[in-house]
Amino acid sequence: MDPIPYRRETPGTQPPALWPDYRSTVLRSPRKPLIALPHTLSEVTGPIFSHDRLQPNDADLTSQHKDRPIGDRMIVAGRVIDENGRPVAGTLVEIWQANSAGRYFHARDSRDAPLDPNFTGGGRTITDDAGQYRFITIKPGYYPWQNHENAWRPAHIHFSVFGPSFVTRLICQMYFEGDPMLPFDPIYMSVPSEAGRKQLCAAFDYDLTVPGFGLGYRFDIVLRGRDATPFEADDHAH
């Protein structure tokens, strides 16, 4: 029997390949139409990672070095669910971010802002049975970039998630609700719908806030889901 396909991409939810406001897309965006690939075994399967992949302190970016990093400590937590609202359990979540001064621990980030020897800005965890994840980190700083005159990225954390198949892969950026830089950011603004953009903004959450330790922010992630009404796909089988 054929595999149950995933739902096709919902129009209006995803950025276009060519988005000239973000200059680097111009030479890096296919112009010929994409070819719709039916979902075969190659698409409905994908890598599954075990806890062997994780190191101690992978989910606590403030405890990976000798001392504490500089900046506002915070908890970022949420759920990974699919488009049908079902939790995505046991999936790898990876994050990376700038330090509190807005500088990445990276050879190509030569900006005039201090590195923090106690912060390299990378984290990794696996969702629990309810699809939940939780990181401890510091609030990333703003940083300028070369895209246009006086361009600044809003504070953001990069998220990479796999989900159960090749099709469900997602790399997105988490922003902060109310960040004044958001409307000026072509990467944020490349997500077409306002609802889609809002969904990328973490909200302050009192319940996640740990007394005397740090503020909590909730960020839920939605991966592609299967067609809600699975059908018997045996029409190819004759």
Added chain:
Amino acid sequence: MPIESGWATVGPFFHAVLPWKDGGVMAGPETKGEPITILGRVLDAEENPINDALIELWQANAGGKYNHPEDTQSGEIDPSFQGFGRVAADAEGSFTVKTIKPGPVRGLGNSWQAPHIQISVFARGVLKRLVTRLYFEGGPGNEHDPVLALIEDEERRETLMAKPDPKESGRWHFTLRLGGPRETVFFDV
């Protein structure tokens, strides 16, 4: 109903986290199958090397079986082969992957898919990953492959073909072009 979270570029600063140690070594000496080395390149629409790309690969084992619970084909999982690779391009836009040649995989209905590797391309300037497939030039089953058959233009079909190294067997060259006259075929999954 929840909507899928909006994609964003990986940006240029992912290297401390995403490229795992030995991420390009998908198979070891104990892995069953024909060992191959893929010598890849990633180019932009003007054929400039993309030095900040990340490539992910996903493939079946030598018996055509995916290491995943939804692959209910007969055939055995090779415990030494997960089938996933992840590698960053270097300053010349090049990457190297050591793996084994995948076996043919069942397609929809009664069709069979020729040996292929699923490829995802991420980079600064790529807002949403680009998906393509690597096939092997002259490979068995290419002429009946249902996915290659979706590409009407024969010249464009060629963009998915890894080419054997003329000197050293087991080495395959594969170039990804994100635009330009020889743009690689990308898929909407």
